[in-house]
Amino acid sequence: MERIPILKMGDCLLVSIQVDMHDRLAMQLQDDLTAQIAATGARGVLIDISALEMVDSFIGRMLGHIAAMSRVLDAETVVVGMRPAVAITLVELGMSLSGVRTALNIEKGMELLAASMGAAGVGIHGAPVG
Amino acid sequence: MFIFSLKQPLFARFQTTLPDTAALAREIWTASVLLDKLGLYTTEVYQKSRDEIILRQHHEMLELSTPVVTLFEGVLALPLIGMLDSARTEIVMENLLRRIVETGSSIAILDITGVPTVDTLVAQHLLKTVAAARLMGADCIISGIRPQIAQTIVHLGVDLSTVTTKATLADAFSTALRRRGLTVTKNPASPTSAQPPATV
Numbered sequence: 001m002e003r004i005p006i007l008k009m010g011d012c013l014l015v016s017i018q019v020d021m022h023d024r025l026a027m028q029l030q031d032d033l034t035a036q037i038a039a040t041g042a043r044g045v046l047i048d049i050s051a052l053e054m055v056d057s058f059i060g061r062m063l064g065h066i067a068a069m070s071r072v073l074d075a076e077t078v079v080v081g082m083r084p085a086v087a088i089t090l091v092e093l094g095m096s097l098s099g100v101r102t103a104l105n106i107e108k109g110m111e112l113l114a115a116s117m118g119a120a121g122v123g124i125h126g127a128p129v130g
Numbered sequence: 131m132f133i134f135s136l137k138q139p140l141f142a143r144f145q146t147t148l149p150d151t152a153a154l155a156r157e158i159w160t161a162s163v164l165l166d167k168l169g170l171y172t173t174e175v176y177q178k179s180r181d182e183i184i185l186r187q188h189h190e191m192l193e194l195s196t197p198v199v200t201l202f203e204g205v206l207a208l209p210l211i212g213m214l215d216s217a218r219t220e221i222v223m224e225n226l227l228r229r230i231v232e233t234g235s236s237i238a239i240l241d242i243t244g245v246p247t248v249d250t251l252v253a254q255h256l257l258k259t260v261a262a263a264r265l266m267g268a269d270c271i272i273s274g275i276r277p278q279i280a281q282t283i284v285h286l287g288v289d290l291s292t293v294t295t296k297a298t299l300a301d302a303f304s305t306a307l308r309r310r311g312l313t314v315t316k317n318p319a320s321p322t323s324a325q326p327p328a329t330v
Contacts, residue, residue, distance in 0.1 A: 080267065084227030087265040088220075096261035098292075103267035104234055 004029045006036050012044040012113055013037065013075075018051045026062045033066060037073045044113040045070045048106055050081030060095040067100040076116050077101065080109035133169045137162070196222045198229040205306045206235045206268075207299070211244035219255035223262050230268045237306040238263050241299050243274030253288040260293050269309070271295070273302035 004025065007014040013036055015029070037045065047066070052059075067077040080103045082090075090097065103109035140161055148154045196218065201207045208226055212218075226238060240256065242248065248256075260270040273296040275283075283290060296302040307314065 079265075082265050082267070084224060084231060084262075084266065087227055087262040088223055090265055091223075091258050091262045097265060102265050104230065104236065105267075108234075108236065108267060 003032065006032055008036075008040055008042070011042055011117065012046055012110070013040065013042045014046050014048070016048040016051075020054060021052060021059050021062075023058055026059055030062065030066060030069070034069050034073065037070060037075050042075050043117050045075050045077045046106065046109050046113060047077065047079045048081050048109075049079060049086070050083065050105075052086060053083065055086050055089055057093050057095065060090050060093060060097065064095070064097050064099055067097075071099075076113055078103055078109040078112050080104070080106050133165060133172055137165060140165075192218060192221055196225050198225050200229075200233055200235070201239070201303060202307065202310075202312075204233070204235045204237065204310055205303070206230065206233065206238045207241060207303075208238060209241045209244060209299075212246070214245060214252045214255050216255070219259065223259050226259065227262060227266055230263065230266050236268055237271065237309060238268050239271045239273055239299065239302045239306060241274040241302070242272060242279070243276070243299070245274075245279075248279050248282055250286050250288060253283065253286070253290070257290075257293070269294070271302040271305060273297070273299045 002019065002025065004015060004017055004019075007016075013033065015033065017029075019025070033045065036042070045066070047063070049063075063079060067079075070077045078101045079097070082102065101112060103112050141158060144154055144157050144161070148157060191212075195211050197209065199207050199209070206226070206229055208222065210222065214222075229235070230238065240259065242256070245252065256272060260272070263270045271294045272290070275295055275297060294302075294305065296305060304314070
């Protein structure tokens, strides 16, 4: 069964969704990610959905849930690279993902994470970003 | 309807050429049916061409009325002019999101100085646009809110507390610059300089 890779980078976990999400994959990601956050003690989670072309209400809700779960485990979640069509779809579905932080691309997402973690007194040492 | 004015000379002609009453009545009836059909056809063609013109102008207006301009590096402005309906909001949203991706902007200013009235529907459309831009990682500022509109918004009970709102575009722009860590200073070397440079 296919899985979405979760990469560790400093204090952050990097999730890049490169395939079309279906419900099982989304549930699997939820499980894997929460397990990884607990195992590594990550302070930030970056979810790159730039390759995601289609979303439904389930995937939208899943993103919200992942963010909420991460927050419970003391990790910030930033969703990056959302496509315009996906953003419009989510808004039309009535899901504005108000609990999720967003950024235009990975670079800005990392800056955002670094800033919020820097404020908390933890930095991502050696990471080649801002 | 010039077609129907043909009737009078045509009937007069029939009266002089056809002495027989029965034949005259028959011919007049045939001619009337023909002229009526002709009149109907003319009206249909006229309406069709008029509808086409209206549709084309509508499209042109939509294209013209939704520009997205770059005010500064990373700051977009969207001067909205005219009524905001669902179709326009959709186009505005698509244009804005496309430009956000193209320019990598993090702040978008929605200027509603040119929007004559703001009702609940318009407010909802604005909030939708703001939500979509936020999902793309861009903050929105709504500017150009006239006093009457501010009163209307409050009376309607529309909740704009999730969005930064400013009275004028200038206010919104200076807020945007401040958020990006930029300040505008006067250049001491050229005191008459009309456009002071922005310094980081």
